[in-house]
Amino acid sequence: MIGTFGHISLISALILNIYLLLSYFLSSLKKNINFRKTKHLNFLISLFIFLAFIFLLWSFATSDFSNMAVYQNSHSQKPLFYKISGSWGNHEGSMVLFILILSLFSSFFSFSRINENLKYLTIFFQNILILFFLIFLIFTSNPFDIISPTPIEGLGLNPILQDPLLSIHPPFLYVGYVGFSIIFSFALAGLYLQEFSMLWSKQASFWIIIAWTFLTIGIGLGSIWAYYELGWGGFWFWDPVENASLVPWLASTALLHSNIASMKTEKFLSWTALLAIVTFTTSLLGTFLVRSGILNSVHAFANDPDRGLYILAVIMIITFFAFLIFILKFPKDRTPNILVFWSRGSFILINNCFMIFFLVVVMVGTLYPIFLDAIFDKSISVGPNYYNALLAPFVIVLLWFMAHGPLLEWYKFNKLSLIKIIFQISFLTLLSSLIVIFYFKNISLLFILGVFSSLYLIISVLFDVFKQKVINKNLARIVSHFGFGILIFSIFINSFLSKEIDVPIKVGQTIKRDTIEIQFKNIIKSQEQNFEEIIGNFLVKDGTKSFELSPSLRKYFQPSQVTSETSIKNTILGDYYLAINLSEFDGDKIMIRFYHKPLMMWIWMSIILIILGGFIRIFKKQDAI
Amino acid sequence: MFSKSVQNRLKLFSVIGIVVLILILFIQIQLSKNIIYFYSPQEIKQINNLPKEKIRLGGVVKEKSLKKIGNYYSFVLTDRSTEITISYKGILPSLFVEGKSAVIEGLLKDKNFFIADNILAKHDENYMPPEVANALKKNIK
Numbered sequence: 029m030i031g032t033f034g035h036i037s038l039i040s041a042l043i044l045n046i047y048l049l050l051s052y053f054l055s056s057l058k059k060n061i062n063f064r065k066t067k068h069l070n071f072l073i074s075l076f077i078f079l080a081f082i083f084l085l086w087s088f089a090t091s092d093f094s095n096m097a098v099y100q101n102s103h104s105q106k107p108l109f110y111k112i113s114g115s116w117g118n119h120e121g122s123m124v125l126f127i128l129i130l131s132l133f134s135s136f137f138s139f140s141r142i143n144e145n146l147k148y149l150t151i152f153f154q155n156i157l158i159l160f161f162l163i164f165l166i167f168t169s170n171p172f173d174i175i176s177p178t179p180i181e182g183l184g185l186n187p188i189l190q191d192p193l194l195s196i197h198p199p200f201l202y203v204g205y206v207g208f209s210i211i212f213s214f215a216l217a218g219l220y221l222q223e224f225s226m227l228w229s230k231q232a233s234f235w236i237i238i239a240w241t242f243l244t245i246g247i248g249l250g251s252i253w254a255y256y257e258l259g260w261g262g263f264w265f266w267d268p269v270e271n272a273s274l275v276p277w278l279a280s281t282a283l284l285h286s287n288i289a290s291m292k293t294e295k296f297l298s299w300t301a302l303l304a305i306v307t308f309t310t311s312l313l314g315t316f317l318v319r320s321g322i323l324n325s326v327h328a329f330a331n332d333p334d335r336g337l338y339i340l341a342v343i344m345i346i347t348f349f350a351f352l353i354f355i356l357k358f359p360k361d362r363t364p365n366i367l368v369f370w371s372r373g374s375f376i377l378i379n380n381c382f383m384i385f386f387l388v389v390v391m392v393g394t395l396y397p398i399f400l401d402a403i404f405d406k407s408i409s410v411g412p413n414y415y416n417a418l419l420a421p422f423v424i425v426l427l428w429f430m431a432h433g434p435l436l437e438w439y440k441f442n443k444l445s446l447i448k449i450i451f452q453i454s455f456l457t458l459l460s461s462l463i464v465i466f467y468f469k470n471i472s473l474l475f476i477l478g479v480f481s482s483l484y485l486i487i488s489v490l491f492d493v494f495k496q497k498v499i500n501k502n503l504a505r506i507v508s509h510f511g512f513g514i515l516i517f518s519i520f521i522n523s524f525l526s527k528e529i530d531v532p533i534k535v536g537q538t539i540k541r542d543t544i545e546i547q548f549k550n551i552i553k554s555q556e557q558n559f560e561e562i563i564g565n566f567l568v569k570d571g572t573k574s575f576e577l578s579p580s581l582r583k584y585f586q587p588s589q590v591t592s593e594t595s596i597k598n599t600i601l602g603d604y605y606l607a608i609n610l611s612e613f614d615g616d617k618i619m620i621r622f623y624h625k626p627l628m629m630w631i632w633m634s635i636i637l638i639i640l641g642g643f644i645r646i647f648k649k650q651d652a653i
Numbered sequence: 654m655f656s657k658s659v660q661n662r663l664k665l666f667s668v669i670g671i672v673v674l675i676l677i678l679f680i681q682i683q684l685s686k687n688i689i690y691f692y693s694p695q696e697i698k699q700i701n702n703l704p705k706e707k708i709r710l711g712g713v714v715k716e717k718s719l720k721k722i723g724n725y726y727s728f729v730l731t732d733r734s735t736e737i738t739i740s741y742k743g744i745l746p747s748l749f750v751e752g753k754s755a756v757i758e759g760l761l762k763d764k765n766f767f768i769a770d771n772i773l774a775k776h777d778e779n780y781m782p783p784e785v786a787n788a789l790k791k792n793i794k
Contacts, residue, residue: 385676388680389680392684396684406690407690407691407709408689408690408691409688409689409691409709410684410687410689411687411689413686413687414686414687417683417686418680530744581747590747590748591747592747609744609745609746609747610747619744619745
């Protein structure tokens with residue numbers, strides 16, 4: 029019953045959407061566009077899609093198993109929170125969320141204060157995107173399909189997905205992915221009307237930073253989930269699904285920076301426009317890869333090749349027309365083309381080159397296996413070492429440029445003061461890296477370079493803070509860059525100095541490795557509503573520190589599946605991470621995986637800093653940029 | 654021959670071209686170093702030159718074949734037409750179950766014997782990696 033209302037809402041949204049597009053197109057031929065009508069139609073479309081989304085949530089919350097999507101992905105015994113989050117934890121529901129965000133951005137955009145022609149052409153382009161995805165939703169993956177007769181019980185949801193972090197990460201990720209759609213539409217409108225200028229950059233910056241911040245939050249949440257839930261001690265696995273979110277992040281980080289240059293100096297306009305197009309295209313590509321079932325992962329909802337083909341066709345059409353507009357209406361940089369190497373502008377350009385290189389590396393690693401499989405029917409995978417070997421050396425160089433860019437001026441170059449600063453920063457960095465290297469007692473070259481360059485960035489940011497009296501003006505950049513320095517620093521420490529102990533252990537037994545002592549105290553079995561659980565209680569000692577860890581194994585009934593729940597003690601210097609394994613479990617003996625992960629909390633804190641920088645920019649007054 | 658600005662531009666473009674070429678070369682080298690090929694037991698039987706580098710092998714863990722010998726596990730991986738004995742030192746993931754699919758990474762010693770150093774199992778138990786599903790499909794036909 030509710031489902032029927034949902035279906036009607038979607039169809040209404042589609043009809044209104046087609047009406048908006050037609051009336052806009054026809055009236056633009058007569059050069060007499062009714063802006064108010066377009067605005068109201070745009071709101072109505074959002075309203076109907078929002079209603080459809082609410083109806084879907086309602087069906088999931090009340091476990092209405094006459095709905096196909098609910099039947100396949102939910103279960104009446106599930107807690108309400110996971111029932112609701114389950115509504116976007118499947119292909120159909122996630123597409124509704126996708127379209128909802130598309131149209132919400134369109135509605136919010138109509139409030140921005142820009143010239144009406146530009147604004148409504150953007151909304152027109154945005155509604156073309158909505159059209160493509162609404163057709164896709166209604167005709168290939170209708171979330172309101174009905175099963176008859178109504179089943180009594182649902183098929184449940186993968187228990188590994190029943191996790192608070194995982195439940196909330198798709199909405200954030202989608203606001204990021206889909207947020208770039210409005211920048212894409214805005215860029216196309218700007219190009220088409222030949223209004224791609226400094227002013228465009230100023231107006232776009234707000235939307236870019238919103239989408240970028242949310243994408244960063246989504247990626248961060250996903251990686252925290254992987255760390256806690258997968259039980260292998262890592263937070264980034266170079267899994268194709270992770271890469272699919274990293275590629276738009278790299279593109280948008282490049283866009284974010286080149287847009288700043290366009291805004292300040294009116295340089296790189298065409299480059300900024302290109303990046304705006306590329307960012308959204310890679311977001312779409314990410315959606316396609318993740319959802320189509322080409323990649324094997326928990327994210328692959330749709331195993332229906334038709335759907336994959338449709339999305340692929342849509343991406344190709346959208347990309348083709350976007351590039352067509354770009355080529356035909358190529359914006360000319362209006363300032364004379366003088367590039368002083370030692371200027372902030374050219375350092376932003378260098379930063380962009382790095383981002384594009386990283387993007388190509390990640391894309392090649394992700395797409396090459398798919399390509400080989402499709403053309404030559406050969407299955408391969410690309411090992412994580414490919415990414416580490418290619419990215420690590422270049423990140424080290426990037427950090428150096430990142431440290432100096434903000435210290436330079438936009439146009440002029442003061443050689444003496446720069447040399448002095450480089451000298452001072454290098455001296456302090458050398459001192460602090462010696463302390464760090466001495467403390468961690470690791471002397472491999474890559475490690476030393478990584479520590480040195482990330483400390484170099486951190487110290488240069490501190491210099492930046494003390495040098496300028498007005499911190500408020502650059503607070504967003506300072507916080508984000510500082511966070512990025514700490515992120516790279518902790519990743520280097522973490523990946524070089526993690527320890528792992530895999531060993532079978534009996535109740536009462538104590539195991540010693542280096543400074544670490546693990547004592548297996550006892551084992552408890554418990555019965556919960558949806559699963560039975562085996563909990564191991566351990567006492568872990570490291571030097572003078574000692575604490576209890578209680579990892580467990582859960583055997584879920586619906587669907588039947590075993591998950592491993594990790595137990596983690598966070599300390600400032602590092603995490604103690606313990607997981608147990610089902611194999612060889614016979615009453616009192618069990619397999620354990622213990623990890624010591626140095627500076628894990630620093631990684632999370634630094635991601636929070638980077639995100640905080642984004643929020644500072646969002647909430648700062650527009651003119652202060 | 655050329656004006657100064659054209660000369661500068663030519664220099665710039667040739668530098669960019671060389672840098673891009675070097676980077677492509679880097680990517681190409683790392684890619685070929687880190688590719689792991691996937692085989693089914695059937696394919697192993699048919700090839701002439703045994704791969705010397707690390708490979709992945711996918712199939713179904715044969716029922717009642719898992720044994721523990723000292724520190725090592727031994728089990729049989731099958732695609733329902735060919736079988737390969739696997740030796741593995743390490744922890745078996747919780748989702749490693751006899752009769753279910755598994756993907757194994759390691760070195761091939763000869764056509765019947767494989768030394769694994771990693772067992773990949775991150776998914777739920779009804780899930781079958783597409784590579785394994787394809788390999789099984791080919792053989793059952």
